[in-house]
Amino acid sequence: MKKSFIAILVFLLAFPVFGSSAEAVGQGPNYNGNETVKGERLTSQEDLLAEVHRAADRSQFIETEIIGQSVQGRDIPLVKFGTNPDSPTILFLTQQHGNEVMTTEAALDVIKGLSNNSKHNRELAEEINVFFLPRLNPDGAVGDVNFDISDHVGGGIATRANANNVDLNRDHNTLSQPETLALHNNVLRAYDIDYLVDFHHQGARSGIDGELVSGSILYPTNEAVNPEVREMSQRLGSVMYNAVEDRGFGLLARYNGGTANTIARNGLAVEYDIATLLFEMRGMIDHSNPNQVLGQKSNGYLIQQGVVSMEAAINAIAYGGINEADITFWETLEVQSFVEGEEETE
Ligand SMILES: [Zn+2]
Numbered sequence: 001m002k003k004s005f006i007a008i009l010v011f012l013l014a015f016p017v018f019g020s021s022a023e024a025v026g027q028g029p030n031y032n033g034n035e036t037v038k039g040e041r042l043t044s045q046e047d048l049l050a051e052v053h054r055a056a057d058r059s060q061f062i063e064t065e066i067i068g069q070s071v072q073g074r075d076i077p078l079v080k081f082g083t084n085p086d087s088p089t090i091l092f093l094t095q096q097h098g099n100e101v102m103t104t105e106a107a108l109d110v111i112k113g114l115s116n117n118s119k120h121n122r123e124l125a126e127e128i129n130v131f132f133l134p135r136l137n138p139d140g141a142v143g144d145v146n147f148d149i150s151d152h153v154g155g156g157i158a159t160r161a162n163a164n165n166v167d168l169n170r171d172h173n174t175l176s177q178p179e180t181l182a183l184h185n186n187v188l189r190a191y192d193i194d195y196l197v198d199f200h201h202q203g204a205r206s207g208i209d210g211e212l213v214s215g216s217i218l219y220p221t222n223e224a225v226n227p228e229v230r231e232m233s234q235r236l237g238s239v240m241y242n243a244v245e246d247r248g249f250g251l252l253a254r255y256n257g258g259t260a261n262t263i264a265r266n267g268l269a270v271e272y273d274i275a276t277l278l279f280e281m282r283g284m285i286d287h288s289n290p291n292q293v294l295g296q297k298s299n300g301y302l303i304q305q306g307v308v309s310m311e312a313a314i315n316a317i318a319y320g321g322i323n324e325a326d327i328t329f330w331e332t333l334e335v336q337s338f339v340e341g342e343e344e345t346e
Contacts, residue, residue: 041296042101042285043108045074045138051108052077052134055115061125062115067133068182071146071163074138076182081114082129088317089129090195091187091274092310093264096168098140099158099284102299103199106306107134113311127318133187136179139163143286153293154286169200170260172267188272195236195317196276198264199306204283204294206336208253214305216280216336217241218255220269231327232275236313238325240279241333243312249301253336255280281305 043051056064061083066075082089092110094103111132114121135141143149145163149156161167162177171180187193206213217240219233244250255278261267265278281302283294294302316322 041299043105045135045142048104048108048135049075049077052079052111052132055079055111058117059115059121060117061121062111065186067186068178070137070139070179071177072139072144076136076138076179077134078187079111079132079134080129081111081125081131083125084127084129087126087128088194089131089192090197090313090317091131091133091193092197092199093133093136093183094199095135095137095141096198096264097160097200097284098137098143098162099160099286100199100201100281101141101158101285102201102281102302103279103306104134104141105299106303106310107132107199109303109307110310110314124314124318128314130314131187131191131193133183136183137162137168149288151288152286153288153290156286158284158286160284160287169198169264170262172264172271173262188268188274193272193274195232195313196264196268196274197236197240197310197313198268198276198278200278200280201284201294201302202255202280202282203289203292203338205291205339206253206282207339208251208334208336210339211251212282212339213253213336214250214282214301215244216253216255217333218257218265218278219330220266220276221257222259222261222266222270224261225266225269226273229269229273229275232322233269233277234327234330235322235325236275236277236317238327238329239312239316239322240277240309241329242325243308244305247304247308250305252333254330254333256335256337279309 052064056062061081063080065078067078068076092107094107140159140162143156143158147165149159166177168180171177175181217237261270265276268274269276284292287293
């Protein structure tokens, strides 16, 4: 009795973010539950930089490059796994919006898994290049911005826009900000990228059939997208969708998104012929609208959803499974609708 109690205690101390994942299944508790949002549980900018540099130090297959600085001068790192320039390349982009953080935590977990010099990773590194841009908006991520965010329910620990109050995911044509300029000049134009997943978090109250979803996905819908690129995007979506569905902790809907090419999902597909997928996770860590915010207890399953879907995409692209991915599920994947009040957030 005592022994098992200690074992459980040790488990909870070792894996605090996974504490409530078992019962979560898309229904993680809201901010309005008996908990608060805790910024200190998340990876700080200093820790993020230390982790990505450590991964490069440890691994023969990883390089970390600083692609630029944010408005407030924070480094923006790009992590590159892979040894064969002729292999396909996927980029996982996270945190264009500073208050959408769990996919960055997921990316750091996947980087950690790729950073040992195992036989598995050595073989994988020959078959695929996996790039991570884990936090395009480091100023918004820590709430260090030049405008007032004191109305945020979590006290402004993080916010959507960059320090100049520009939404980076509306800046992919104008490139008016140092963060988007660094992404385009030093990543998208510098490397031959085939696939890109743009990770976000949406509001906490989206659902299908009255059931709250754990996330939503969508391929590029702008009419100027090359049909082959769109189909590759749909295949990527199929792989990630099935990986989450198989695990049982997620319920995914089709995102109700538009055709504007100022956003990454459309703009990068049109401009660079990159197969893109938008992947929205449920709930943000801070926002002025309480319906957008999801509390600490949901972190575990959201991070897992990110890890599982990233690993599925990596394996499918590396070993060819993506070519067999069934895209007919898109025809029946239900569009999410808003349960109570919520604004669109892509
Ligand atoms: Zn977003």
